[in-house]
Amino acid sequence: MAEVSTPTRERIVVEAMRLFAERGLRGTSVSQIEAAAGLSPGSGGLYHHFSSKDAVLAEGVARHLEIRQVFAGIGDIESQLAITARYYLAELDSQADLLRLLAAEARRRPDLLTSAVDHLVARTYEDFAEWLGQASPLTPRERVRAVSTIGLGALLASRLTRDVLGVGSSGVSDEVLVATWTQMMARALDDAGLHKPDRKET
Numbered sequence: 001m002a003e004v005s006t007p008t009r010e011r012i013v014v015e016a017m018r019l020f021a022e023r024g025l026r027g028t029s030v031s032q033i034e035a036a037a038g039l040s041p042g043s044g045g046l047y048h049h050f051s052s053k054d055a056v057l058a059e060g061v062a063r064h065l066e067i068r069q070v071f072a073g074i075g076d077i078e079s080q081l082a083i084t085a086r087y088y089l090a091e092l093d094s095q096a097d098l099l100r101l102l103a104a105e106a107r108r109r110p111d112l113l114t115s116a117v118d119h120l121v122a123r124t125y126e127d128f129a130e131w132l133g134q135a136s137p138l139t140p141r142e143r144v145r146a147v148s149t150i151g152l153g154a155l156l157a158s159r160l161t162r163d164v165l166g167v168g169s170s171g172v173s174d175e176v177l178v179a180t181w182t183q184m185m186a187r188a189l190d191d192a193g194l195h196k197p198d199r200k201e202t
Contacts, residue, residue, distance in 0.1 A: 017060040021097035092159040
């Protein structure tokens with residue numbers, strides 16, 4: 001969004017999140033945020049919109065971790081699974097700096113980590129489980145939720161281990177990761193009775 005059409009509050013959040021990712025929360029001053037957002041440094045202009053620097057971070061977390069629902073309407077179930085995996089990995093990649101920041105601040109501000117988990121994990125799991133459940137309403141909900149949790153958990157873990165813990169991916173490309181994940185999920189759905197291909201009578 002162009003700056004001329006961005007409200008001051010939005011500019012503060014955008015610039016603060018950029019600075020937090022570059023310098024860390026403690027390494028970023030209110031004056032630096034004000035200057036980056038086009039306010040007079042040290043004027044206290046930030047406080048007209050937010051009660052504190054932590055409040056800016058909390059709103060930034062909520063905005064940055066809003067995942068759109070993409071679980072429907074594109075081809076067969078294998079195609080939809082592959083698209084879902086690629087999209088989710090791309091969203092996680094776009095939030096790598098934020099994930100590292102949250103990990104660093106987890107002890108001081110656990111409420112921020114809880115908010116991030118709710119947006120990035122819990123809500124997405126709910127949407128994914130709902131989509132899987134619609135394929136077979138007779139399948140036990142607990143089984144649907146288990147398949148959803150294992151599936152999205154594997155994708156999330158692939159990024160957390162790399163971007164937060166600094167552990168490499170053992171040379172596995174995203175192309176191979178997505179293909180393998182799609183095959184495993186399709187098999188899990190078959191076993192759960194969620195995805196049974198039509199079989200012609202012989």
